[in-house]
Amino acid sequence: MSTPLRIGVAGLGTIGGGTVKLLVQNADLLAARCGRPVTLAAVAEPNRNRNPGVNMDGVTWYEDAMALVDSDVDVVVELIGGSGGIALKLCQAALARGKHVVTANKALIAHHGTELARAAEGAGVVLNYEAAVGGGIPIIKALREGMVGNGFARVYGILNGTCNYILTTMRETGREFADVLREAQELGYAEADPSFDVDGVDTAHKLAILASVAFGCEVDFQAVHVEGIRQISAEDIQFADELGYRIKLLGVASRTDGGVEQRVHPCMVDKKAPIASVEGVFNAVVAEGDFVDTTMYVGRGAGERPTASAVVGDIGDIARGLRVPTFGVAAGSLARLPTRPMSEHTGAYYVRLTVVDKPGVFADIAGALRDHQVSMESVLQRGRDPGEPVSVVMTLHETVEADMTAALAKIEASPAVVEPPHMIRIEEF
């Protein structure tokens, strides 16, 4: 087992740079643990100025990533990014040539995971993607191996550090979303185009992957219901606090009798729930197994070094000869499970209304709820200002989403309701 494992890293951006650093700086440690040298043999990066700042002597530098396919590396590490394009082409070609593939690319796995898993299995090589979900947290390994004996009913988590940073900062400072987003962009915690993060798409990519591993089904990104955090106001966060909740953007995948439910949206979570204390750029994944019960995994969800840790975890498995099916079961056995539509989701709700403070308004609202069998748990009016708009906050007992939606449409149509209702789902753990 003393043959070196030869690694080729494609893409020297943040994660690529971190991966190269780790492979060079911790080479002795890695060799001792893996029982063989793990050697950075090649990198592929068109921009020659992207030097990771470590000794690259003996490392072949290609400008074209596809050159790795024909090189003598054993493992191609795809850190280019993007849900298709060169990243997809590189992974397909590398697998076809019998090379192991490691990637941190959640968009790629969310869109092409099933197809790539089949290609890897057909070629008898490994496709690993630990860094695609939860940054440095070894959550794929925990689900696929550590909890291999468990059936999973639900897996959920805080999967996007940018959103969690924004929501945490909004709560701590009382500031509004747009203001905090701008600051996050200045600090480098959010992209210039923040849409993938704040509109929930990144979380949805990761959730679709988690669902596949937990439930043994094909990755079904299209089935994810996605909402982001742009609608969350400082007032909502304040009300949540008063009601005993924190607001978190969660991805939640549940296996129900009616099919798989995959949803990404802001959630009210009990302040005392352990996930509520996961703040700032940290991510957390909770897996509920039928034997292990509730387990939670917390760590940095992004960044050069944590993500490199996950990439090298995947490489270490290959060096040690550990092979596990991409999504936990043979690719040919991945189930096609029906999707439970969001309209059938059941849960509790928080609703914030802006209404004109006058007699009879509350009767209209209560009537709309009654007409759709939605049962109120609490109602809270902030201040009194006759004839002027005031905020009214309600929490509703567990109900079906379709009924809630219909009741809200009726409420919105009431002349005393001066803004579209703001609804946030309450998540029970």
Next chain:
Amino acid sequence: MSTPLRIGVAGLGTIGGGTVKLLVQNADLLAARCGRPVTLAAVAEPNRNRNPGVNMDGVTWYEDAMALVDSDVDVVVELIGGSGGIALKLCQAALARGKHVVTANKALIAHHGTELARAAEGAGVVLNYEAAVGGGIPIIKALREGMVGNGFARVYGILNGTCNYILTTMRETGREFADVLREAQELGYAEADPSFDVDGVDTAHKLAILASVAFGCEVDFQAVHVEGIRQISAEDIQFADELGYRIKLLGVASRTDGGVEQRVHPCMVDKKAPIASVEGVFNAVVAEGDFVDTTMYVGRGAGERPTASAVVGDIGDIARGLRVPTFGVAAGSLARLPTRPMSEHTGAYYVRLTVVDKPGVFADIAGALRDHQVSMESVLQRGRDPGEPVSVVMTLHETVEADMTAALAKIEASPAVVEPPHMIRIEEF
């Protein structure tokens, strides 16, 4: 790969019963994930009344655990318990016969881990022990594999659910230790002889194992400094709350320039630290890697089903042909690292004194601290009662344990100090 893996379970107590249940109830799931049947072939249990309540047709029942060594099982699962005796003899004999061994026995691994790892390596078989630390949490796998690229400076955790339950209940109810312990015994959360749990021995077993995996060193249980929670009073918990802390029994292993520090004792932890919110019977392990940064793993630390999940995780690895050195590196390469003695520990401290409320007392205390270069951060006297004993609480800035101990001895000798000082270390994360 469709040859079944044949499992023999020794000991049908709580964990053995859960393991048998899992293997039978989730057999199809396990076979799909492992690519081969995982078959419960035999059990060994002298008490024929211990039936796990599942269909045991076709399962050979031995009364003598040693009979598994000569049977046709591929894996011997040792769930008998105890740091030596039959458990040790069984594991030694099974490894010598070329059978894989899975155990949940922390005392055994803490005392004989290095020797057993060498035996496993010599025989070319696997020794797995995920269930020995953190119950259902796959923490050994996370350290040994998921974070394989990281050097670790510190690993610590809440490793005993009984202690965490007692401390949580004391805080929630304001009751004293002895009272809550008695209730925990009635509820089955604590043993009739609670010493292993409340005196920190169980935590120390687990910590010694974690340190070995994190630092690549021989298991050194004797080097662990161990204190339990019997001295914690309701008053300490109340003061901790006022100072912004929670009291947790932690096991902390640090790799320092002066050697490895392994210590088990009650700690004051910042209420806002994620580990502070891990309550009741839950366990948590925090690993700090040089690339991944801080990661935390939370789950049930004991119980039939969570522990069975970890045992079957180990079995699943064997079924899939995954082999990792017992403590992360080849047994022959495990380092013998020097121990940093507790006297060289540096940290902040909380001290509660019972002193006679009269002029000059505080000058004596302050003088003793000054004489040993201990610097005070805050002091708090509860109430005034001239001439009578009152509680005084101090927090001390980071100092060396030997100086703190010397200062406390001098303080205790003061005639106005009517009880031995209560010292609790403050842990910084």
